Amino acid sequence: MQARERMAAKRAASTPEEAERQRILARERSATRRALLTPEEAQQQRATIREINAVRRATLTQEEVEQQRTLARERSATRRALLTPEETQQQRATIREINAARRAALTPKEIEQQRSLAVDRSMAKRATATPIEAEEQRVLARERTATRRAVRVSEEAKQQQTVAYKTTRLQKTVKQKQTVMKRKPNQDAKVDWPKLVDMDCKVNCLKNFIQHMPMDSLTESVCGICNIRRYKRELRHVPLSKIPSIELLKIHPDLHNIIPKIQEINSFNSN
Template identity: 90%
Template sequence: MAKRATATPIEAEEQRVLARERSTTRRAAHESEKAKQQQTVAYKTTRLQKTVKQKQTVMKRKPNQDAKVDWPKPVDMDRKTNCLKNFIQHMSMDSLAESVCGICNVRRFKRDLRHVPLSKIPSIELLKIHPDLHNMIPKIQEINSFNSNESNVQSSTNNQSFTCINGMFFYEAGLYKTVDRKKRSLIHCGVCTECWSALTKEKLPKFSATNKVWMGDIPQQLQGLTIPEQRLIALYRHNSCIVKLHSPFHSTSTAQSALKGNCISFPQDVINIATTLPLELDDLCDSLKIIFVGSRMP
């Protein structure tokens, strides 16, 4: 029978110390793991509480589930009708009608012009004929002496695009006659915003003939030219010209006017191009196109 080993008092004490240390270590590890678990539980609990609180807030703000919310709301028929009426009104011939300013000869929308009697034009004395205009504008002295007052203004006897009334210079395209309640003949003038603003401030209108801005009249030989004829003598060539062709049976009150406009202009060498005139038919066809819109060929 083997004898049981006995430890000395020192060895026994060392074993007890080691045992206490191992027990302390295990206890610390267990407490640390428990603390981590408690932190995890607390974190999850906090997250859950926040989520529940957010859901409760959303439920308070959320409208009644039974009520149907339509977005975007369908446009009602009255609004559609008003939009269509406004579009037709703004695209009508009356809204798109153009007229000429009787002071600067600039074409504007008729709705943007002031139509006033000559006596109502502010600072009208600024429109008096400048002495330099006598040499610049042909036949101005003859017309000025003939039209000494408003009653003598007659477009039929004046082949020029301008007239003079009491020494004031006006373009005939911007003048028209009316009759008042007392059956007196009055002359009204269409004045654009720029000219009206300048005369109100007692300044010369920028593009008026009295400010020595004179373009001259188109010679009779060059009036009413067709598009190819204009291209033959043009200093600047436009790359396209759009003309709307419509049936002659349409009413003039509903038909739209033709659209003619220069998209891009290129300067031409007039001296060199004079030797090539007239242009070949193929050259004109490069930029002159005709498109018929309709169910069948005209």
């Protein structure tokens, strides 16, 4: 008891930096001891430590348990604050591996018991927590879920970017191959260009020009039935005697009022 009281007095009188140094030294000593132990001895020590901790927890009151929890949280917070990002990442990885190993070693009954205990603990915390603490816990849970989602989204985005990059590279390579295959036959073919125009082509062009450019071929006339102006070479001359049902070719009555002297023209044509 006296030794414990002395140690407690020393811890109370020491500064936070000295306390942290003592903890680091104690960890190093325990690490060296564990390294020298055999697996069986290490397992025995763990079992004894668990029993001692269980006995201590059983003898503690509710207030002392809460004080120990708060102290443990403060210690973990100070440790996390002093760690670098790389060290925090390593610690998280090691904790995940330890938890995975523990879960793999558990039986289905033990897993169910742990789940029920976790549910009971969360229910007890929620029941004893004040509205402010409950709101803080909700905010922390939302932030954790948001960070997890952000990590997942970033990983998915990276995967999509890699897939898109690979697809674009493949498309470019395919297009390059197609262009190369198209260029090869054109390169093999021998084309004599530019070259002089053949004399036959010149003569044919001149004949077409002479046939389509004289006054006889360019004269225009109006059709007597549809009243459309066309080239004279495209019209047909049909005598009146050969037109069937010529009585239908009459002027509309409204044109008599529009066109002056149309009656005189009609009478002249009839005579």
